[in-house]
Amino acid sequence: MMRRKLVAGNWKMHGLKADLGEVRAISAAMPDNVDAALCVPFTLIASAVEAAGDMLIGAQDVHEADKGAHTGCISAGMLIEAGAGLTLVGHSERRADQHETDAQVKAKAEAAHRAGLMVILCVGETLEERDSGRAEAVVTAQVAASLPAGAHGMWLALAYEPVWAIGTGRTPTEGDVAAMHGAIRAKLRELIGGEAESMRILYGGSVNAANASALLGCADVDGALVGGASLTADKFVPIIEAAAALG
Numbered sequence: 001m002m003r004r005k006l007v008a009g010n011w012k013m014h015g016l017k018a019d020l021g022e023v024r025a026i027s028a029a030m031p032d033n034v035d036a037a038l039c040v041p042f043t044l045i046a047s048a049v050e051a052a053g054d055m056l057i058g059a060q061d062v063h064e065a066d067k068g069a070h071t072g073c074i075s076a077g078m079l080i081e082a083g084a085g086l087t088l089v090g091h092s093e094r095r096a097d098q099h100e101t102d103a104q105v106k107a108k109a110e111a112a113h114r115a116g117l118m119v120i121l122c123v124g125e126t127l128e129e130r131d132s133g134r135a136e137a138v139v140t141a142q143v144a145a146s147l148p149a150g151a152h153g154m155w156l157a158l159a160y161e162p163v164w165a166i167g168t169g170r171t172p173t174e175g176d177v178a179a180m181h182g183a184i185r186a187k188l189r190e191l192i193g194g195e196a197e198s199m200r201i202l203y204g205g206s207v208n209a210a211n212a213s214a215l216l217g218c219a220d221v222d223g224a225l226v227g228g229a230s231l232t233a234d235k236f237v238p239i240i241e242a243a244a245a246l247g
């Protein structure tokens, strides 16, 4: 099965209107054979959509309820109205900082899908979990517990992001990446049968222009989720181009 590669940027808590030129430059360089997206802060979604042309603009989180008394939170309907087409859920920074559980991540993904958003659902092990030989068990358990009802590659992608590789400049070996993505695919087959083949599994954690080709070329890697190196066109475009070269 040929899965079209998806390269998504995660701007985290970076990005003001002064940075919209980067959005424009990134979208201008978007090749035809790759899907590219930028997940920007909520406040930048509407203006990034205007700047992005055909490129998908996403959010970094969404609340699991459609509306209600949830001060400071944002609903999927609000994101759609702002022009977002996608949202991340379950990023490890939210699992750690906001104590989000697998059940909550699942509910968030389902709320996003109900409203018509595409979803990138993040999973990944800590260094302690990897060092103790539990990485695959932890990650496949996260997949099983956070996979939304009706999971389908048309609207859902997974992102494997080892927590210890995020923002550190460290990455797993290509062998470890392929092994983990294979384990995730096998778990998906168990959970959703043949639909597992259509679902993209992105790698994330210290992806940059120098390592993108090798990481994106690993078996069962269908794209990348990129933090620091997605903030500027000069760093992000070469990663998108590396994905395009692999087809």
Ligand code: PGA
Pocket (backbone or CB within 6 Å): 010, 161, 165, 166, 167, 168, 204, 205, 206, 207, 225, 226, 227, 228, 229
């Ligand atoms: P990084 O972040 O590319 O800066 O390591 C990746 C992420 O957190 O999605």
